[in-house]
Amino acid sequence: MTERAWIASRKGLFELQQQNGRWSLGPIAFLGEPVSMVLADPRDGAVYAALNLGHFGVKLHRKDAGAAQWTEIAAPAYPLKPEDCTDPVDWTVRFIWSLACGGADEPGVIWAGTLPGGLFRSADRGASWTLMHSLWDAPERSEWFGGGYDVPGIHSICVDPRDSRHVLVGISCGGAWVTHDGGASWSLSARGMRASYLPPERGDDQNVQDPHRIVGARDTPDQLWCQHHNGIWRSANFGADWQEVSAAPLSNFGFAVAVHPADGDTAWFAPALADQTRIPTDAALTVTRTTDGGRTFTALRAGLPQQHCYDLVYRHGLAVADDGRTLLMASTTGGVWLSENGGDSWRTISSSMPPVYAVCFQ
Template structure:
């Protein structure tokens, strides 16, 4: 039963609880501090919160199931940069942009994607971390560039529920990469995507793509969805190749995407106007939903602000619960909405929260 969700914001981590059939904002942790990412691990009930404290650096905390307090744990960190390195990138974690838990056969394994483009893996629930050197040392990394930030970053981590060693990551801007051996080796996996912001002769290059978010369904793991800078793409073979979806209403630009946990044909998006505008079409907030793999879409508006609305939903600002019906969405201007009927209607949880970076159930 879906009874709890988390809202990571610029001024703390808010707990959302369902009590007496009604969702209400509950306790807040790290009040006043920017929480960039929250991850609820269903394997053991632990919750992870990543903080970006500016001058004091990136911090990571964990709250175990049944625990009363959060415990600070080790944050991912790069090794010392070799003195003779020609790499212009500063080897310092600027931001934890994504987190994912490993497979059921890998208790304790947690993945973290960071700016400037590093992927980290922990085998002990975040007590220690290792940089995935094979991806960091890929020659193609020299061509990655920032998409939304000054440096590239890993915002999506998809672990194949059938094989924990099979992992796909999304990079802005560096395309999609896949490993079949738990991270020992990697290969580009963005075939079919197109970057119209590049010179025409380079638009199809896999290493310059800007996938804004890539997610999949545990029940139909081959089916992945990508909200790209230039549209929406879908894969039916865990990212081996991608096909553009052109039927999206209003706009095919946006950042967030959520996928039904057992039906990979059903997905939700938060469309916006590109590029510099980045507001909802006609200043009216809409969620678009497909239930047939992208052949058709429905624009869902009931309960969402339809006038003078300038909310943008970040990459991790839209989530669907395990029941496939309960959705949570939050925006850069502090709006929080919840639906319990697959998006057909929404109710406002808050219109005055701090800017929201990430939401999740669990």
């Protein structure tokens, strides 16, 4: 049974607890500090929190199962840039944008995606990190550019539960990349995506796509969903190729997507108006859901604000629990909503949170 969730915000990490069938806000960790990402590891019960402390840099903490306190652990860091290197990118971790667990057969393995576009792997629960030079040194990286930020970043990491060496990452703006050998080598995996923001002759270029978020289904891992800058795409073969979904109502723009863990045909989205506006359509917050692989969608509004609503849901601001029914959504303007019936109706947890970067269930 789902009993806990985490809300990573501009002013700390909030714990959401379920007791006697009712959800309520619990303790706050890192009060006043920006928590950019949170990860709950189902393999050992640990929780990881990434902090972005500006002048003091990026920090990473872990709370072990049953522990009362958080422990600071190593944060991903780039090596010193060689003096003769012509790369214009600053080799400094500016932000931990994604965290993901390795496979069930890889206890202690954690992946981290950062700005400016680096992918790191830890084999010891964050005590040390290794930069995936095979991806960082790819010649194609010179063409990547910023999406939500002024530098490219890795926001999505999908580990194949059938094969821990099979990993796909999503990059804004650098397309999708896949490894079949645990990171020793990488190849582009965004065939079928289209970038309408580029000249037509470059629209199909895999290396300059802007997938806002890529997630997969736990029990049907070949099925991946992508909320792209200008559409929704779906893959039935773990990203080998992608097909555009054209039936989405309201808007095909947005950042967040969540997928039912046991049913890859069911997914939820939080559409918004592009591109400069970035608010819900008609200033009314709506979640859209498909249960048939994107052929049809239902607009879900019950319990969500329908007037004067300017909430934007970030990439990691929408999550579904293992039961496939409980959803948590939070926004840039401090709204937090919970659904226990697959999105059919929502109840407000808070309307006065700090801006929320990420949510997850444990």
